[in-house]
Amino acid sequence: MRNRTIFSITLAFIFIISISAISSAREITVDDDCGADFISIQEAVNNSVIGDTIIVMPGIYTENVRVDVKGLTIRPESNNGSAQIKPLNESVSTFLIEADSVAISGLKIIGASKDYPESSIVVSSDMNKLTGNIIENGCILLGSESSGNLIAENKISNGEGIHIGCCAVNNAVLGNTISNCSTGISESDQTVEIRNNRITDCDCGIRLSFASSIIDNNTILNCNIGIKLGDGCDVDIVNNAIMSSAECGIFDTENNGRKRIYNNYFNNSLNIKFAPGEGGNTWNNSLTSGSNIVGNPYIGGNFWAKPDGTGFSQICVDLDENGIGDLPYNIYENEFDYLPLVSQSSPQNSITPTANFTASVTNGTAPLVVKFTDLSENAVVWNWDFDNDGLSDSTEQNPVYVYRAQGNYTVNLTASNGLNTSSKITNITVEKRVSSTWPFVYVTSGLNVYVIDTATGTVISKVKIGPWPERVAVTPDGENVYVTNSWDGNVSVIDTATNTITDTVKVGSYDIVVSPDGKKVYVTSGDSNNISVIDTDTNTVTATVPVGNWPERITVTPDGKKVYVANHGSINALDDTVSVIDAATNMVTATVHVGNWSEGIAVTPDGKRVYLANEGHYVSVIDTATNTVTATVDVDNSPHEVIVNPTGKKVYLAGTKKAYAAGTDDGFVSVIDTSNNTIIATMDIVGGSPTGLAVTPDGKKVYVTNSNVSGNGTLSVIDTSNDTLSASVNVEFSPGGLAIVPDPESVPQVADFSNNVHKRSAHL
Structure with missing residues (x-):
């Protein structure tokens, strides 16, 4: 009972003190000349209590202000920008807010320059309000773990915009005007409400990473990138107008499928740009009655325009005149806006497309890589027939095709706006090849394996594999490519004729090599410290061989009799060995001690020596006859x-x-x-x-x-x-491992292999 009484008395005392503080709140004046309570803002802060209001008279105040009094309000006598604050020390913030519930409004704050991004307002506390200020040559910076802050109706120019640190919630950025800044608004690892802002002439309008936010009803104009989305973004982007972006409207650097993007107005030469990713983002709401961003009667997808008038929404037909395009808009690979908005004010139904295109080359020796560039007018659908056999070979707007065999080909493009069509043809002449080197490599990256023409760097095909494909190996006949996928712990098998996955083997994690006869594939499994052996006829695992700690790389001698495995080791368990496997028995027959952190490994064509790269700074040379290190190269x-x-x-x-x-x-x-x-x-x-x-x-x-x-x-x-x-x-x-696909004509022929080569040459 006594403790409860003490607690009640304490609460009563705190309440009385709070009431006393509120009742004593007053207005304090500041004038840089005279005739006020104080001549500097810092003096006024130092002599204030909770709930006070500091009124700043017109003038120029050169000082750095540290606000450490809770509930303080700092505002000018009039909101005409006549109260200006400049930093005395240009390398630190003009205002540092360390107390909660502070309000700063109506001031003109001039930072040092763009070189000092923290030279305006820095907030390291909660529940503050920064409203109606004019900020030049600086920024507003919310420090990490600062929650519940409001940044509204400010005008920010020639600086760093608004930066919001990590690990906080319930911050709001509303109705600000931001111009000529490196970034308009950026935030990382928190929840922020970003609404009704106007951002112009910035390098990046809005930049997010690890964010769970709402971006609503903002106007982003004349920026290099409108919105840049980094890792881990789970956001809604709705009701925004993103226009005249130099690089792109939205740049999704992860493309992880966690964004909802609808009812936006895009009008940029390139509206969306993606980095490799799993895709699956949502580009339209369900069809709902209500005025959309271009004034039509339904909420659906986005309005896709281009400054030259060739955007999807400016061309696609709308026969039922409901303001929704009659065709889905293919944004990227399997990304679709299924309810794209169109303008009801333009006579799209009467538009006639005109098919037109150019080819990077129209004649040359096989294999001939041709990049087609669409120049069609008023088209939203493209069907390409690269060999004029009446079958569509591609629906991409600007495809790449490889003519692998000698011959004369006719390319036919049919362009459409969903109602009317137009066609154009051109001829491609492919001569017999003179080089014995097949110029294609398979390269891993992100979620894909890219097929690249090495002469030009042109991606001629892309095979979606899954997260983190690592290393690539090719069968001696060039017909199949094996790819390890470290994330999923499996091996994908790609048919090089069609560049499609034909099988998946549930094994492996990193490196991979094919035996010289093409009958076996060896795969390292670092997490289980073994090597798996795959039979290429059945694509099944026929053996598992325990080796050293964390097997990293692997190679096979030219006669196929020995397999050498570099054991890299881990942080907790170093290793300095190479395991030697007898390919006939799948048993480790020797262990060679080398340097720590073993990585790449390769064997000479005569099979007499193995070269092993050690991350330390040297190379070990192993004699395969004795399995001993005979030399070390620094x-x-x-x-x-x-x-x-x-x-x-x-x-x-x-x-x-x-x-x-x-x-x-x-x-x-x-x-x-x-x-x-x-x-x-x-x-x-x-x-x-x-x-x-x-x-x-x-x-x-x-x-x-x-x-x-x-x-x-x-x-x-x-x-x-x-x-x-x-x-x-x-x-x-960002490329990873690679392998060269051999020229089919240079591969030793089996009985009917020439027929296979002929058939394969017709494919991409």
Whole structure:
């Protein structure tokens, strides 16, 4: 009973103190000249209590203000921008708000410059209101874990816009006008309501990452990117107008299928841009009565316009005149807006399309890669018949096709707006090939395996695999590609004639190699410390071989008798071994001790030596007759990829440079002379870290895939005659492992293989 009495008295005391503080709240005036309570805002804050209002008279106040009094209001005498605050110390914030429930409104706050993004208002507390301010050369920054704040009706220009830190909830950004900033509004890892803002002439209008937010009724104009969505975004984007973006309206850098995007007005040369991802985003609401963003009577999908008037919504027919297009809009791969909005004010039903296109080349030797560029007018549907057999080969607007066999072909494009059609044809002449090297590589990235024409870097096909495909191996006849998928723990089998998945084997996690006779596939399984053996006739696992700790890479001797496995080890269990497997018995017959963090491994064409890249900075040379290390080559860098030239005279190593630092991704390729195991050349890979190596069957070229921090990459080409980089082709994805598909004409023929080659040449 006594404790309960003390508690009641304490509550009563707190209540009395609170009432006393509120009743004592007053207005305090500040004038930079004289005639007021104080001449600086900081002095007024220092002498205020909870609930006070500080009224700032017209003038210029040069100071840095720290607000640590709860419930304080700071406002000007009049909201005409005549009360201006500039930072005394330009490297810190003009206002630092550390107390809860502070309101700052109507002030003109001038930051130092764009070079100081924290030079205006920084908030590290909750339930604050920043409204009606004019901010130049600075930004508003909400620190991490600052919740329940309102940022509304401010005018922000020539700075960093509004930045919202992580790990908070219930913040709102409403009705602000933001112009000429690096980013209009950015937020990370929290829930924010972003409504009714106008953002113009910024590099990025709105940027989100790990966000669960609502983006509603904003206007984004003349920005480089309208909205940029990063990792882990689960957002609703509705009722917005995104126009005249230089790069794109929305850039979805993850494409993870957790966004609802509808009733927006897009009018950009490129409305949507995707990075590789699983897709599955929602692009339309269910058909609902109600005025949509262009004034039509139903809420459905989005209005897809382009500045030149060729957007889907500007062309697609609407025969029932309900303001919803009669065709779904294919945004990207399997992404569709099934209820696209159209304009009821334009006579779309009377529009007649005109088919037109160009081909990157119209004649050349096989295999001939042709990129078709659509120039049709008033079209929303495209049907391409690449060999004029009456069957549609592609519905992409700008497809790529490979003519693999000699012949004369007629290409027929039929363009449509859903009601009327138009066609155009052109001829393609393909001559007999003169090169014995088939110029296609298969490269893993994101959720896909890309098929690339190495001459131009053109992606000629894309096979959706699943999360995190890692390494690639090709059967000797070039008919099948095997890909390990680390996320799903399986191996996908791709038919190279059709570039479709024909089988999936539930095994494996990282590296993969095919036996020289094409009958077996060996796969590393790091999490279970074993090697799985797949029979290629049945695509079933026929054996499992325990090896060392975390098997990383694998290679097979040219006679197919031995399999060498590099055991990488883990953080908690280092390993420094290579396991040697007898392919006939599937038993480990030897263990070779090498350096820690073993990575890439390759065997010479004569089968006498194995070269092993150790991330430390050197390469171990193993004698396969004795299974002992006979030499060590100091690379002075960190190698993790290795291949041997078909002549056996050179070994190529790739990895990150010794001077690698955070934020950089430069790599290297070094060449070892196998006659004396010395490095004879080193090439810098600038702007990319090597992720894979492959050498052509004739040994004349080495291809290097390089990934960089921007999410894009390059395909570097090395001329092995002089060991110099002869070319670098940009690819618009982050590449991983790669393998070269052999030329069918150079593969040793079996009885009916020539017929198979002829049939296969007609496919993409």
